[in-house]
Amino acid sequence: MRPVLAHLADAETRRSRDVKDAMADQFDLSDDERAQMLPSGRQRTMDNRVGWALTYLRQAGLVDQPSRGRVVINAAGRDALTTYPDRIGMKELEAYPTYLAFRDRTREKTNTDLAREGRDATTVEASATPSDLLALAVATNRSAVEGEVLKAAMTLSPTGFEDLVIALLARMGYGRAGSVERTSASGDAGVDGIISQDPLGLDRIYVQAKRYAEDRTIDRPKIHEFAGALLGKQGDRGVFITTSRFSAGAVQEAERINARIELIDGRRLAELLVTYGVGVQAEETVTLYRLDEDYFESL
CATH class of the missing domain: 1.10.10 (Arc Repressor Mutant, subunit A)
Known part of the structure; x- marks a missing residue:
């Protein structure tokens, strides 16, 4: 390097x-x-x-x-x-702390995959199989792409970021029977997007999208303001999405209020963008083979 x-x-x-x-x-x-x-x-x-x-x-x-x-x-x-x-x-x-965070994300993803199979990283390091090595490579690639897609999101204009969030929610299947639209351009204070879950728009989820620096923390007052915007629209469900992170107070406020507000921080946003293929492209697919013992026994 x-x-x-x-x-x-x-x-x-x-x-x-x-x-x-x-x-x-x-x-x-x-x-x-x-x-x-x-x-x-x-x-x-x-x-x-x-x-x-x-x-x-x-x-x-x-x-x-x-x-x-x-x-x-x-x-x-x-x-x-x-x-x-x-x-x-x-x-x-x-x-460098940012590299350590990237490395830890990679290990976390690898350990999660191994845990599903009832194994741990220590065992894998001692006797790595091709499948283990592939899992590590996939985890490393995914962590790197998640880091880069979040950086790319932070270079967008505020309206560009809102469009990205709306595209993600649509790709996730929200509004499939209704619509997903951005509203901030029309001056709809406190709400950046509206998901209509049905054709008549009777079942709605309101969206707040904030593009902030990774080290900036969203505190309780921002969640309180968003809850107020929901109340003004007689809504009881919202999604607050940001490139930064939420303070403990913000999380507590989201849990305290009557409306249901889902909080998605930068790390979770990056994971969702990669999972649902928004702003990323598949580079290559790898196939691992194993011996088909049943086939040979049948000959």
């Missing part, structure tokens, strides 16, 4: 594609090596390696992505080049 970061040291914004080509030049790869593909045949090996290096650097907060397909080093990244003059690997990235 250090060669990639060093290539960005001049603070120029570069295309990810150009960074990949530059790394192939720096490592003096032959034409055959540059053309080498992953086993899936869908991506060049070097592109994959550099792409993951950039992903890990972004998760650690050393590189920013100002726009689609473009990357630039930030102040933390420049400091890292001085702090780690020889190598930047996974161990070095553990010095």
